[in-house]
Amino acid sequence: MPTTNGLDAGLVPGATDAELYDWLADMVLIRVFEETADGLALRGRIPGGMHPAIGQEAVAVGIARALRADDVVAGTHRSHHHALAKQLPPAAVLAELYGKATGTNGGRGGSMHLADFDLGLWGTNGIVGAGLGIALGAALGASVRCTDQVAVGLFGDGGANTGRVWEFVNLAAIWRLPLIVACENNLYAVETASKSVTGGNSIAERAAAFGMPAQQVDGQDIVEVHRAVRAAADRARAGDGPTFLEFLTYRYKGHNSGEVIRYRTEDEVTQWRTSRDPVERFSALLTNSGVLTPEDLTRIADDARAVVDAAVAFAEESPWPDPSTAAENVSAWSNRDGSVR
Amino acid sequence: MSSATEPRPKAVATYSTAFQEGMREEMDRDPTVFVLGTDIYDRGGHFSQVKGLGERFGHERIRDTPISEAAMVASGVGAALNGTRPVVDLNFLDFAFGAMDELVNQAAKIRYMWGRPVPLVVRATAGVAQGGAQHNNSLQAWLMNTPGLAVVFPSRPWDVKGLIKSALRGSDPVVFMMHKLLTGARGPVGGPDELVPIGSARIARPGSDVTVITYGYGVVVADDAATALAGEGIQVEVIDLRTLAPLDVTTLVEAVKRTGRALVLDEAPALSGPAAEIATTLSDHAFWYLDQPVVRLTAAHSPIPHSPPLVDGLLPNVGQVIDAVRRLALARGPSQSSVS
Numbered sequence: 001m002p003t004t005n006g007l008d009a010g011l012v013p014g015a016t017d018a019e020l021y022d023w024l025a026d027m028v029l030i031r032v033f034e035e036t037a038d039g040l041a042l043r044g045r046i047p048g049g050m051h052p053a054i055g056q057e058a059v060a061v062g063i064a065r066a067l068r069a070d071d072v073v074a075g076t077h078r079s080h081h082h083a084l085a086k087q088l089p090p091a092a093v094l095a096e097l098y099g100k101a102t103g104t105n106g107g108r109g110g111s112m113h114l115a116d117f118d119l120g121l122w123g124t125n126g127i128v129g130a131g132l133g134i135a136l137g138a139a140l141g142a143s144v145r146c147t148d149q150v151a152v153g154l155f156g157d158g159g160a161n162t163g164r165v166w167e168f169v170n171l172a173a174i175w176r177l178p179l180i181v182a183c184e185n186n187l188y189a190v191e192t193a194s195k196s197v198t199g200g201n202s203i204a205e206r207a208a209a210f211g212m213p214a215q216q217v218d219g220q221d222i223v224e225v226h227r228a229v230r231a232a233a234d235r236a237r238a239g240d241g242p243t244f245l246e247f248l249t250y251r252y253k254g255h256n257s258g259e260v261i262r263y264r265t266e267d268e269v270t271q272w273r274t275s276r277d278p279v280e281r282f283s284a285l286l287t288n289s290g291v292l293t294p295e296d297l298t299r300i301a302d303d304a305r306a307v308v309d310a311a312v313a314f315a316e317e318s319p320w321p322d323p324s325t326a327a328e329n330v331s332a333w334s335n336r337d338g339s340v341r
Numbered sequence: 342m343s344s345a346t347e348p349r350p351k352a353v354a355t356y357s358t359a360f361q362e363g364m365r366e367e368m369d370r371d372p373t374v375f376v377l378g379t380d381i382y383d384r385g386g387h388f389s390q391v392k393g394l395g396e397r398f399g400h401e402r403i404r405d406t407p408i409s410e411a412a413m414v415a416s417g418v419g420a421a422l423n424g425t426r427p428v429v430d431l432n433f434l435d436f437a438f439g440a441m442d443e444l445v446n447q448a449a450k451i452r453y454m455w456g457r458p459v460p461l462v463v464r465a466t467a468g469v470a471q472g473g474a475q476h477n478n479s480l481q482a483w484l485m486n487t488p489g490l491a492v493v494f495p496s497r498p499w500d501v502k503g504l505i506k507s508a509l510r511g512s513d514p515v516v517f518m519m520h521k522l523l524t525g526a527r528g529p530v531g532g533p534d535e536l537v538p539i540g541s542a543r544i545a546r547p548g549s550d551v552t553v554i555t556y557g558y559g560v561v562v563a564d565d566a567a568t569a570l571a572g573e574g575i576q577v578e579v580i581d582l583r584t585l586a587p588l589d590v591t592t593l594v595e596a597v598k599r600t601g602r603a604l605v606l607d608e609a610p611a612l613s614g615p616a617a618e619i620a621t622t623l624s625d626h627a628f629w630y631l632d633q634p635v636v637r638l639t640a641a642h643s644p645i646p647h648s649p650p651l652v653d654g655l656l657p658n659v660g661q662v663i664d665a666v667r668r669l670a671l672a673r674g675p676s677q678s679s680v681s
Contacts, residue, residue: 072423074419105454105455105456108453108454108455109454109455113454113455115454115455115457117422117455117457122419122422123451123454123455125447126446127442127446127447130415130442130443130446130447132415133411133412133415133416133418133419133443133447134415134418134419134422134447135419136412136415136416136419137415137416137417137418137419137420137421137422137423137427138419138420138422138423139419140416140419140420140423140425140427141419141420141421141422141423141424141425142423144373144375144401144402144420144425145373145423145424145425149423151419163411164411164412164415164442167407167409167411167412167415168411168412168415168416170407170409170412171406171407171409171412171416174407175404329452329453329456330452330453330488330489331452331488331489331490331491331513331514331587332452332458332511332512332513333491333511333513333515333539333540333586333587334488334491334540334586334587
């Protein structure tokens with residue numbers, strides 16, 4: 001592997017070849033993890049199922065790699081990719097999906113509620129639009145404490161039709177908070193085509209009306225995602241306020257594992273998979289530019305497979321949490337008196 | 342915890358200025374405390390609850406917001422997770438409906454799901470008074486029924502100040518309710534480090550015959566009734582809950598052990614309301630000390646109307662408390678004491 005950035009013309013400013021290798025490795029890991037977890041969900045191993053993010057890998061890794069370690073990401077109901085991009089251990093994430101004691105949150109969170117505050121994942125969130133609110137508040141906290149942290153709040157095209165998202169956007173705009181408002185537009189809110197329920201020309205255009213920079217970004221191109229997020233983070237850190245990024249992306253699977261899809265054609269899925277797949281595109285970019293060799297690609301795939309296989313074994317073999325602890329750590333207020341029976 | 346242990350009063354304030362004083366002292370003490378809400382910088386809130394703090398602490402710490410309750414509470418939750426202690430002032434508790442997800446699904450659950458405390462205070466004026474159906478909701482039971490939230494509802498300046506200090510030195514979300522009708526009520530307040538613990542009721546008035554358990558403006562009603570009944574030789578004990586969640590079960594049980602007769606006075610509706618929880622708690626923990634069934638005296642199961650006679654028609658009043666306590670005090674044998 002060459003030791004300098006093989007991409008010329010500043011395609012990925014500041015990223016070393018080793019880092020680009022890691023970006024691709026993260027994307028491949030997410031792909032293998034999600035395909036595996038989706039299969040496990042169909043076999044009933046994941047209580048409550050899950051929302052696979054296959055196809056949306058570039059958004060997650062592009063965001064995570066454009067941030068500092070103390071920056072904040074708050075996700076959605078479909079956010080395994082963000083958790084893994086933020087370096088939550090795959091074995092602990094899968095164990096959390098299983099509901100095991102060794103999960104990232106001891107089995108109290110689950111697929112839609114993953115968090116590791118030390119790694120900057122301030123929760124994925126089961127309520128549409130809510131993660132953006134947590135990120136908004138994190139940005140407010142950073143502003144009040146005068147840190148130069150940046151927060152990224154994620155939601156989908158479905159969330160863009162909730163009222164709260166625009167309350168959040170407005171507050172971030174008037175207070176010039178260090179927030180990146182990140183919409184993952186994967187075209188469908190569960191089974192509803194977003195274009196059929198979304199007024200105006202685009203979600204980004206709505207945001208621009210609040211007086212903040214707002215743009216659409218090709219979410220299947222990690223270089224573009226990274227560039228946009230890095231620029232938005234620089235703006236935020238400079239005190240110039242929030243930026244709205246609408247990532248155009250696509251989920252290959254249904255809304256949830258096992259969903260029978262009647263609302264889009266197989267042709268449409270094939271089109272996205274064959275012409276715009278984020279993993280294929282970045283692999284091609286890196287090999288064509290000489291950053292990676294075909295052997296590197298093989299190693300990345302093999303490593304991802306091994307990590308995910310180990311994660312499955314870990315999740316399967318991990319113990320269940322102790323039921324007698326189920327009502328612990330609800331509130332320090334109620335734990336201190338005799339009112340809990 | 343009884344009133345006998347309270348230090349000598351040092352100063353007199355109103356219910357509202359007691360809150361302002363508590364906030365001012367805590368904001369002086371802790372630079373991470375800040376307030377956000379509508380109309381708070383100049384006006385000091387709709388009840389003057391933070392009057393004057395804008396000038397003292399500036400726009401960064403007394404933050405005027407748009408009328409965006411979801412954004413107010415959400416930003417409070419996230420800021421609380423990021424090393425600050427926000428006080429979100431909703432002015433009226435009724436406006437919490439616009440932020441119910443942020444309060445119930447986010448603030449209340451984050452410690453449990455993710456192991457991170459959320460030191461957030463949501464203050465709101467509550468209770469039944471004028472203003473009609475949409476400004477007089479009793480959300481106490483909704484919020485008591487939400488694991489992860491503490492709910493306080495003081496009845497006098499001393500507790501307002503002491504409880505806001507406890508809330509701002511704790512680690513978990515507190516919904517801080519203040520009764521409209523008590524806004525101008527005067528009374529002593531404690532000093533900068535005199536805290537009232539969350540989860541502690543107080544004996545507002547000692548008495549040996551019947552215990553009236555209540556909170557907020559109910560304490561005033563109960564005390565008036567108790568004064569009248571004292572003339573008949575009936576000694577009424579009044580318990581001011583101060584905190585609705587978590588309930589101070591110990592103080593309630595000890596009271597019933599003393600008197601054997603309890604009436605719960607509440608301006609919220611009876612169905613699944615705070616009074617139901619208190620009555621059940623006494624049944625669970627003090628059944629064998631009860632001489633008569635616990636009596637509930639509550640509002641009717643109705644929205645709150647506009648016209649004053651209609652409001653009076655569905656709220657428990659002093660006369661009804663007197664009647665109910667008298668019957669309870671005199672009851673013998675199998676109960677005929679069921680009221681309302």
